[in-house]
Amino acid sequence: MIITPAEPHDLAKLLSFREEAAAWLRALGSDQWSRPYPADKLLATIEAGTVFMLRDGHTTAGTITLTPDAEEGLWSDDELSEPSMFVNKLTIAREYAGQNLGGRLLDWASDRAHCAGARWLRLDAWTTNEGLQRYYLAQGFTHVRTVREGTAVNGGPRVSGWLAQRAARPADHGFADHTPVPARIPFAA
Numbered sequence: 532m533i534i535t536p537a538e539p540h541d542l543a544k545l546l547s548f549r550e551e552a553a554a555w556l557r558a559l560g561s562d563q564w565s566r567p568y569p570a571d572k573l574l575a576t577i578e579a580g581t582v583f584m585l586r587d588g589h590t591t592a593g594t595i596t597l598t599p600d601a602e603e604g605l606w607s608d609d610e611l612s613e614p615s616m617f618v619n620k621l622t623i624a625r626e627y628a629g630q631n632l633g634g635r636l637l638d639w640a641s642d643r644a645h646c647a648g649a650r651w652l653r654l655d656a657w658t659t660n661e662g663l664q665r666y667y668l669a670q671g672f673t674h675v676r677t678v679r680e681g682t683a684v685n686g687g688p689r690v691s692g693w694l695a696q697r698a699a700r701p702a703d704h705g706f707a708d709h710t711p712v713p714a715r716i717p718f719a720a
Contacts, residue, residue: 532592532632533707534639537582542574544591545582548622555625559662582620583710585636593623595636597643599716605655605678605694614716615651616644616699637670638702645699647713653696664693671697 537545549568576582576596585593596619601611618640623632641652656663658677668674678692 532585532587533709534636535584535586535709536580536711537577537584537594539574539577541582541584541591542570542577544584545573545577545594545620546570548591548594548624549620551625552622580711585623585632585706587627591624592627593632593636594620595622595640596620597640599647599649601653602655604680605692606653610653610675613651614649615653615696616640616647616649616716618652618654633666634670635704635706639704639706639708641697641699642702642704643710643713645701648715649699651696652699653694656693656695658692660693664695667695673697 546568573582576598579598581598581600582594582596584591585595598617598619599615601615601617602619606615618637621633621636623636637652644652653675654667654672655678656667658679664674672695675694675696678694680692
């Protein structure tokens with residue numbers, strides 16, 4: 532499997548991934564991702580080069596967004612002064628579930644963050660999805676705190692405020708990485 536940057540033509544696939552994941556989560560009793568994500572905001576992240584696709588031949592097996600930009604209102608000024616990269620929208624196609632591709636994508640993100648000079652790989656997870664929170668803890672993340680104040684990126688009250696982090700570090704993720712070398716994050720030493 533290879534990791535490549537997403538391209539604008541991947542937008543429809545990314546939106547369908549989100550719909551597929553929302554339906555699966557709904558069947559599990561979660562309201563995660565029940566509100567549609569604005570296509571224009573997703574396209575902007577693709578054009579910014581922060582969305583990556585995991586491809587198995589001509590099939591997209593997963594996606595992850597990795598950015599040096601934190602969502603407003605989640606992390607403290609002290610935390611934001613530490614070099615960090617942030618994971619968003621990690622999604623694995625249901626047909627690829629159970630193969631630890633999510634864990635390997637998190638390892639890839641950790642390795643990429645380390646190469647960019649980050650100290651931390653951080654994320655915010657759905658506040659009420661305890662299964663997802665347990666998953667991230669099992670992947671080596673430490674819960675920092677839960678933020679409930681604020682507004683979600685796609686409107687309405689904040690619903691993704693369970694904050695966690697793990698040290699950015701080199702990792703053997705086992706994917707063929709076809710992404711450009713990451714830029715150093717501006718505040719990294």
